[in-house]
Amino acid sequence: MIAKDQNTALLTVGKAALKNADWTDYANYCFDREKGLRKDAFKHLEKFLKSTEDWTFYKKIDFLKFLFPFFENVQDADYACFPQPLSDKLVKPTLIKWCDNEDADNNPFRWYGKYYRSENHLFKALEINPTDDLARQTLLSWWTYNIYYSVHHLPEGYIGEPLEYIKLGEKIKTEIQKLSTAQLREYWMNELEEDLELVRNYIDWKASGHSDFEKWGMENKKQTGYGLTRTYYYEE
Structure with missing residues (x-):
């Protein structure tokens, strides 16, 4: 249908x-x-x-x-x-x-x-044509999806190697800066940073030695989940 x-x-x-x-x-x-x-x-x-x-x-x-x-x-x-x-x-x-x-x-x-x-x-x-925003945004959509996919099962588990996605994030940022309008640059930076925040939090948790990522997030006011509704922790 x-x-x-x-x-x-x-x-x-x-x-x-x-x-x-x-x-x-x-x-x-x-x-x-x-x-x-x-x-x-x-x-x-x-x-x-x-x-x-x-x-x-x-x-x-x-x-x-x-x-x-x-x-x-x-x-x-x-x-x-x-x-x-x-x-x-x-x-x-x-x-x-x-x-x-x-x-x-x-x-x-x-x-x-x-x-x-x-x-x-x-x-x-x-x-x-270096100003072809449509071509550049297609690349950005593919690359940012790779980062999203790596974190979309958190806090249960991370898919892949987080440090590689930090490197990919830097590559994406370089391409974002080549977009022709501030509005597009802002949109893609927001899309990227939402997921990179999770990657960085996961890396920090692993380095902390804490046994539970979700509890670590609650204790440190850090985001640990990704879904239809993101999970954030705030101080009351």
Whole structure:
């Protein structure tokens, strides 16, 4: 079952696709998918993909230039509007060829890097355009998630080597400072520091020799847990 945001995205992308007659079958895929007519939707998609076999390389690029801004700016557009056959038969091979022949446009590198999980492509996007905040934030989201994952079972247990995540935190801070706006820098620093606080507290607890991390946190007014509701200890 498709969620409400995905339905909205399907209608948004479908209506925009109607502006190009060559994309009508893709638009109809979006409309039928929004209605819950999955079988009919994929028939339209199959017809669309068949038609793209005769497209020039640049015509395929034009479709990708149309599609990816929706993926990056419309909530959930990169789910239902980006089915596996579209990815495998058109988008991925076109991006690979585009990146192999591109040295001035950072977009294909960012798109490939984000949607096919390649740090090297994201670094290339940033090499071409150091102000590409979208590429940099994709890297930040992956790296900060690694730190979050290491602490998300605390106080029961830590996953990984905490000192390595302190080093990763410094690497992340360097990238955060390269973001183009103070608002973005503040957002990512807050995201990072919430988890680094837990890492540092865990390291301090281990060094203390105390037998119980949670009790140590209570005694020292330190955060020891991470979940839907963070666990903080304050002086009364």
